[in-house]
Amino acid sequence: MSKAIYFDIDRCIGCFACQSACKQENDLAPHTLEEALSQTAPIWRRVMEVEQGDYGQETVSYISLSCMHCADAPCVIACPTGALSRDKESGRVVVNESKCIGCKMCLQACPFGIPQYGKDDLMQKCNLCLDRLQDGEAEPACVASCPAKALRYGDTAELSKKEQTKVAARLVLATGNKYSAGI
Amino acid sequence: MPKNEKICIIGNGGAAVEAVKALRENQYEGEIHLVSDSAQPAYNPMLTTYYVSGKIEFEAMFPYGCNMDLYEQYDVTLHLGSPVAGLDTKTKAVSTASGAVYPYDKCLVATGASPFLPPIEGMDRERVYTMRTVEDAQKLKEALEKKPGKALVIGASMVGIKVVELLYDAGAEVCLADMAPYLFPLAAHQECACVIENRLTDKGIRLRFGAGIEKILEADGKLSGYFSDGKPPEEADLIAVCIGVRPNLGFIDREQIEIDRGILVDDHMRTSDPDVYAAGDVAQGMNLLTGKKQIIGLWPNARYQGRTAGRNMAGAEDVYSGAIPHNITHFIHMVFSGFGDLTSGTRTETEERNGGYVQRAWNGSNLVGVNMLDSSCAQIGIIKSAVEKGLQTGTPAEFEQLCSTKLRDKLLLEHFKRA
Incomplete structure (x- = not known):
């Protein structure tokens, strides 16, 4: 059954719990300032601060971003070796590290800047907590840690029609392809 | 689609395989004949240097597997090791150098390209x-x-x-x-x-x-x-x-199929003959940036084109609007990434930060090209996608935003804000 993580910008309070939980769950070391600036240490889920509006009228929002597991993922098409693939059953876009050559074609293809490269130069990213869920947990670590319920993990088929349309619109925007999200 | 239909695919690279997959995934049940001079499964030319360096094994040059399982799985009749000599759109048949003739209802030309050797003395020497x-x-x-x-x-x-x-x-x-x-x-x-x-x-x-x-x-x-x-x-x-390379189209009759540098295709990957499609390095599709048709010899482009051709041949209408030239490569402890056109814009700007070198080319207020050297190249995909989308939809987003650090935030906000 295909499942995905949904993010509600109106509920996010920017507490960074999801970012920390993701790092703990996936054994990712904390950034130094230098690594954060040059984006050279892997981070699978990132919280970003976004300011909007004019002077005197600013509002601040937060976006918690990780791999979108696009239905028609540009990274999968761009990958020259077949290291990246999308599992139709689960909806996961996964990387097979033994096939990755670190060429960064996926980085040039991803509209969200998701692909990360470790010290081994191989690509790594969110796998929707594959190990954690196989161990019997109900939700990915980021979702479980979210105190504001801004992140939600659910079955794509159980979403309301309205939500599906909204999600699909995002993906179409992201991948520029009407085959996204299977509509 | 009738079961007695015949589709002939010439070539056996990424475009050909994607077409095969798209045909079967869109309920095409007729015959698929694949004719190629190569006797091997589909390989990716980009991986050859990785093999020579020892970074990957021989088998890894074949991204769909170093065996014929995939062709069996998708029920493809293979005619390998048989170079194509002719394609006749009047009799609707493909003929090989060895004299075999394969009639088709629809045909896909995905023959790729070969290295260009200038016609000078000594090019045929052993070393x-x-x-x-x-x-x-x-x-x-x-x-x-x-x-x-x-x-x-x-x-x-x-x-x-x-x-x-x-x-x-x-x-x-x-x-x-x-x-x-x-x-x-x-x-x-x-x-x-x-x-x-x-x-x-x-x-x-x-x-x-x-x-x-x-x-x-x-x-x-x-x-x-x-x-x-x-x-x-x-x-x-x-x-x-x-x-550089030149498309493999020596067997095409220019009276029958329109050719410029490559085989000219529309956004359905259809050639000037309605039953002949072309995809990959042999096809001249749209460069979104220039609005002109150009061969863009890139692995992802070939796969998208092949898939689009396959879907359309199966009757599931699909459009591939085009691509912009792009590259990312690393060599001798450097990473170079670029897309678009760096030479014909109205101005360029350079920026050096975090040990990286970034150059952007603008045509008026539109970003038309980016070079990145040794930076983490973290934003290259975001910027490239934004430019592509602007060109596809004819509504370039505020391109002045593209060079600022607000870019990612702004674009992402649009994805998530409430409908």
């Missing part, structure tokens, strides 16, 4: 190499095991620089030559190219730009490359020609 096919890779790998002392690489292309790296790592004294005045003439701005050139020179790699190769002579066991600048020839034990 003159190209880099495109699995066989090319095997030959160069063997040659490197003999430890060539001096090597000449002709063509400062994306392939050329990878071959330079292979030779440099094998301990050879390397000279890189090109008719163009600077490195990566199609992908880089001259200023960015200059930064790379200086680093190559520091590593002891000699550059010889602005002169074309005129002949290759052989004497006393040494090859000599003579250039149009009339200066002393370049001596070498090994010469690699990486000038």
